[in-house]
Amino acid sequence: MRISKLFGKTQREIPAEAETISHQLMLRTGMIYQVAAGIYSYLPLALRALKKIENIIREEMDAAGGQELMMPVLQPLELWQETGRDRAFGKGLFTLHDRKERNLCLGPTHEELITKLVSYYVHSYRDLPQLLYQIQTKFRDEPRPRGGLLRVREFTMKDLYSFDADEEGLNQNYHRIQQAYQNIYTRCGLPILIVEADSGAIGGKDSDEFMAITEAGDDEIIYCSHCQYAANAEKAQSLKTKLDSEEPLPLEEVKTPNAATIEEVSRFLKVPSHHTLKAVFYIADGEFVFVVIRGDIEVNEIKLKNVLKCSELHLANEAEVTQSHIIAGAASPVDISNIKIVADSSVTPGVNFVAGANKPATHLKNVNYPRDFQADITADIAKAHAGEACPRCGNQLRVTHGIEVGHIFKLGTFLSEKLGTFFIDANGVSHPIIMGCYGIGIGRLLAAVIEQNHDAQGIIWPMAIAPYQIYLCPLYMDDPDIAAAAEKLYKELIAQGFEVLFDDREESPGVKFNDADLLGIPIRVTISPRTLKINSAEIKRRSEKEFQLVPLEELTTRLKELVSSG
RNA sequence: CGGGGUGUGGCGCAGUUGGCUAGCGCGCAGCGUUUGGGACGCUGAGGUCGGAGGUUCAAAUCCUCUCACCCCGACCA
Structure with a gap:
């Protein structure tokens, strides 16, 4: 892609609206455009990164045995009334009606639909287990959207639903997906902490959240300084000050x-x-x-x-x-x-x-x-605080903040019971199907990656989800020799299968380097009269200070190494 | 929902004791000089000052209403 043709421009100044780093950087790089509170347009750079994340998720979901399908955004409100979750979501549910005055809502999630769908096709234990997922736009009328893509009202979410005949199957799938999630975050370059969570409006029993630890996060996490205990503050427990035992006295x-x-x-x-x-x-x-x-x-x-x-x-x-x-x-x-x-x-x-x-x-x-x-x-309706004792080991609890980039739930049978999703076991006895659900907010994941991968100059993309792999940065494009060499190199790199962002503008070196840093493409390749004189190009990783001169004939080999090593 | 803040060219801001044709920086367009970390000069385009109503000879500026966006809190009687 040529920068001169790329839709979306970089901005030198920080937009006043943005407070969190990821929000600022996404606006300055021309990745997103705000349409209304918590509603964004995604420009080409952002979309490329989002698609890469989606594909990583697809690969891991497929590898875990998931099958992708698609369900509608527009859903009958009746279905939500059947499970009572219209009330659980409350004002968070976007509702509307059609020309016949039928009540509809914009799906905040898709458990109701998938459960109905499964009840149509699954009737026997032989049809179980099933792992079905979708990557879909969801709507939640958040009381307070904030932090750019961190909390929005319209967002893309991957949601996988598991259907099992017994608890053991649910537990196995739960662990399988948990592992797949670990793989996803690792591949996206995002360190995460798994914490025990409250299941909120989704309902269900056990649930774990995947947290990207950063002060920009709006979730509070209580964790133990000693053992593995970590929980969302909404759910966290703690041991309180012990009272001395004494004899009851009269009132x-x-x-x-x-x-x-x-x-x-x-x-x-x-x-x-x-x-x-x-x-x-x-x-x-x-x-x-x-x-x-x-x-x-x-x-x-x-x-x-x-x-x-x-x-x-x-x-x-x-x-x-x-x-x-x-x-x-x-x-x-x-x-x-x-x-x-x-x-x-x-x-x-x-x-x-x-x-x-x-x-x-x-x-x-x-x-x-x-x-x-x-x-x-x-x-237990008590709040846990940092400084109190860990409920597991008694050591001191600490507090931090995180972005919830994934959440998995053991739903159990409450939805299948309400929606009549039963199967017949080997003995001919009918049971409700045991469900689990597993969500990842894609845009929020992207924002979290930027929160954790940036410096004062801009984004530092992990290779796996970078919009482009290489930033081709010729200096002095008004020099016909440079322009010709750059064009040639650009075509070669494309032919070799690299994803190249070509800064073909006649801008000063300072402008180009600063934009390269801001955009954060992992590898910068610079050519100039200086490097061409010795038949070389400069390679610099965004994550490192130093660059190296590489002879042109070795360039693609060297770049391949760098791209594949991340 | 409550509290605080902000709305003035694409972006960042100034102007608000009412008073000339609404400014500045960045960006954008043209020309020229420049060029290894956000160059410089000249010329130029672009704004019904969030919206509605009101006061006034006169409103970005005062009054009323309204909308949007941002931040904090969603909390101990």
């Missing part, structure tokens, strides 16, 4: 003027915050919920949402709290009736807590569970 009411927050109460009564109980109020699908948790621990709303099995959850506002006759600042689970109480598992083993008394400026000492109050639900 005692104390006046606590001007002490409403945990910090104030704790200071006023001279008890550590982990010896207090905090009351937090939520509205879960319209129902008021009283959450009790130890004073030093925060509520993890994702966990709470899962425990409550609700689709919409928010903190109760002042009016909602008052309406439920709760005394803010002195609320207590003791003697509360007709309100659902959820207790964190930190609460039940504790002894002699300080809690509110449901009277203004009054607290209770020596509150004990279950003597003084009971909970409708007791579960």
Whole structure:
């Protein structure tokens, strides 16, 4: 490709809109163009890289036994209502209707469709297992698109779905795809960390995320400094401060003027915050919920949402709290009736807590569970923090940020049961098919690669997904000898099968070198009167400072080595 | 949804106590001189100042409404 003809120009200045590096670089190199918040056009350079990523994914999915197919973006809303996931996605689902007023949605993912499809063709254990995948545009109306391609509303995703007759089959496929994913990220030049994850709106049991570790990421990861434990903060567990064992004492009411927050109460009564109980109020699908948790621990709303099995959850506002006759600042689970109480598992083993008394400026000492109050639900709804102890080995937990570039789920049977996707086993007994699903966001993967492969000058493409392999950079193109030599070399390299970006512009050396660095093509080949005089060309890798002079007759051999070594 | 910010040629910005024909840099077009890390000179094209309404002799500038985009938070009573 000749740069003079390439659609899309490089930009010297950083667009004001862009904050993250990958976003800035993709705009400056002319890879993407923003159409609306979280919606982009992909220009030729970006598309070439995206296609390379897609092909790597295809190769690995096929090698793992996957079969590619294609399903529509436009889907009947009814199908989503059947599984109830229209509510799970909530406002994230783009909905529309056709001329006959039939309700449709733009698919945020394709489990419903594939499950229906499989139920049409698969009826016997002999038809299982199946690994089906698609690379498709998906739509999610994200509350806040951000960071260029990091979080968008319209995106290309590879999604593979596994269908098995038993748990063992699911586990095998899960591991097989997990390995294939490792291969994909390695080939794309992207180091990743696998973390335990919450399955969110997709649903299901186990799930693991593939994280590219970078501060630009919008996911928080809790990991152990010692063992292999790593989890998304949405799901992470930790061991909290242990309480001393003591005998339960009788309830005692104390006046606590001007002490409403945990910090104030704790200071006023001279008890550590982990010896207090905090009351937090939520509205879960319209129902008021009283959450009790130890004073030093925060509520993890994702966990709470899962425990409550609700689709919409928010903190109760002042009016909602008052309406439920709760005394803010002195609320207590003791003697509360007709309100659902959820207790964190930190609460039940504790002894002699300080809690509110449901009277203004009054607290209770020596509150004990279950003597003084009971909970409708007791579960782990606690947030894990860096500095706390690892749930596996007890060593210190740390925190970092990452970009979720892949997510795999053991779905189980909830979709197949709802959509009637059953098979007959060898004994003639009917069972729901056991499912798994495995997604990779292609554009986000591309952005993550740039986040991790750049310097102050620009992108440093890994060879496998670079839009071009070689940047042919002749200096002084207004010199007819140079122009002729460059044209000849360009044709030769093309004939040899190289992917060449030919900087055929009559620009100054500075401009050309800077654009070469910005665009980040892995190998730069420079010719000039200086090199031609000694019948040579200069080869420089984008990732290295040094260049080397190579005689023209050895050039293609040398380039082949470099291209194949990555 | 809440909070903060920004909208002025393709990009980055200035101009906003109302006042002449709305500027600057980059980029773009033409000519010339240059040329191993973003050269220089001259000439030129390109803007209903996000949109609507209002105030005024006069609005990029003041008022009202609205739209878009970016950032932060989606949180402890």
